Amino acid sequence: MDWRTFVGHHRQRGWFANAVHQERLASTFLMVGPSGIGKRTFARLVAKSLLCTKYQPTEFATCGTCEACVQIEAGTHPDLIEIKREKDKSNLSMEQLVGSDESRMREGLCYEIRMRPYSGRRKIAIVDDVDTLAVEGANSLLKTLEEPPPGALIFLIGTSEQRQLRTIRSRSQIVRFAPLAEDELAILIQRHGLADNPADALRLAQQSHGSLQLAAQGRDESMSEFRTLLIESLDSRPIDFPRLSKSISAHLDSVASEGQARRDQLKWVLDIAIDLYRESMRQRLGVTSSLDAAIRQPSTESDAPGNLQQLAPEILSSLIQRTQQAREQVDRNVSPAALVEAWVTDVTGMSRA
Ligand SMILES: [Zn+2]
Incomplete structure (x- = not known):
């Protein structure tokens, strides 16, 4: 995935490109919007743009072929930490955030993000499903959000602002994502093989409220x-x-x-x-x-x-x-x-x- 093939969310993209270019990026972003519209992909692309070794971070571009780009695509880049709620759990777990009871603060997101960046650039974390963050989990994150390690970047991804705890909201810069436009979604529907021709893709898009997840469901x-x-x-x-x-x-x-x-x-x-x-x-x-x-x-x-x-x-x-x-x-x-x-x-x- 690169910016050329990424669909929609132009305003947010321009905003990030500008902030990165001016080297005025905040450390924690809370990205909110309906499920299935590309928030996580967007966050991964920002991460890729910042870690790609062919381009300078300020250029906000990805080559897709350097080791960093390949590792991010494969989910194995040592400086990109990605967590999301595990399937059988109802919340993001304390283990994922601060490590198991035996190794509290010696593993988990809050520990890993303090490690020296392997790439020499920065550590980036993408935390999906923050809607499911319980109070205890949120509290364990606060110190990291308040005093982030230099250069660290944290993306918190949820479906709506109201669903987030006040303590998290107040420590994040909020970025809102709207559902995709019908023509944008139609492109993705075809790309993902959910429709065979443009007319069917548009028809499915019209019933799917700007969400690829709902389009897949509609089938x-x-x-x-x-x-x-x-x-x-x-x-x-x-x-x-x-x-x-x-x-x-x-x-x-x-x-x-x-x-x-x-x-x-x-x-x-x-x-x-x-x-x-x-x-x-x-x-x-x-x-x-x-x-x-x-x-x-x-x-x-x-x-x-x-x-x-x-x-x-x-x-x-x-x-x-x-x-x-x-x-x-x-x-x-x-x-x-x-x-x-x-x-x-x-x-x-x-x-x-
Ligand atoms: Zn690259």
């Missing part, structure tokens, strides 16, 4: 079955409340028992609802953009089956607002079960009108 058969079921349930009159809330809970359970992945799924569910309400609103008002006519038509027919279009625009607008509100609550530590219950109750009532 999954059980996911797309659930999506169809969800759309039918939301469009039926009256809404079968127990069936709808049960099917959403079952879907969340089937995907993940753990926090972050569950929240991602719940956002996906709510995004489908928002899209459906918006599409119904467009149909109700008789608005079709040329883009819709050219590309969206096939999915439109199946996505907005009909009953919702009969509702008054004010009701559709309230449904959109209520669902957006629920989506915001996902990041505010509201329990997904309680959130689904309250949201389904409200939309059931509102759609009855």
